[in-house]
Amino acid sequence: MRIALTKQPDMKVLSILKKIKNNPWVGIAVSLTLIIPSLYEILDDVTVFRKEYILLIFAFPLYIKSLKRIFDDMLDVYDDLSE
Numbered sequence: 001m002r003i004a005l006t007k008q009p010d011m012k013v014l015s016i017l018k019k020i021k022n023n024p025w026v027g028i029a030v031s032l033t034l035i036i037p038s039l040y041e042i043l044d045d046v047t048v049f050r051k052e053y054i055l056l057i058f059a060f061p062l063y064i065k066s067l068k069r070i071f072d073d074m075l076d077v078y079d080d081l082s083e
Contacts, residue, residue: 024065024066024067024069024070024073025066025070026066027062027063027065027066027069028063028066028067028070030059030062031059031060031062031063031066032059032063034055034056034058034059035055035056035059035060035063037052038052038053038055038056038059039052039056042056
């Protein structure tokens with residue numbers, strides 16, 4: 001009986017998706033692609049409630065969270081270098 005070591009392609013895709021999800025630059029890019037077009041639509045007529053308001057509710061926290069993670073990583077690297 002032989003045991004073959006094979007890489008499962010499903011696990012490779014899962015690890016790539018985890019890396020993309022945890023990358024704060026991807027979060028910034030996604031949030032900006034939601035924020036910028038939404039602002040153009042909203043600024044046409046502010047008094048009308050549109051779906052873009054809902055998109056902004058989700059995009060701004062994602063943007064802030066991604067920026068916080070980037071700046072925290074920068075500060076951690078700076079702290080490591082100063083020690």
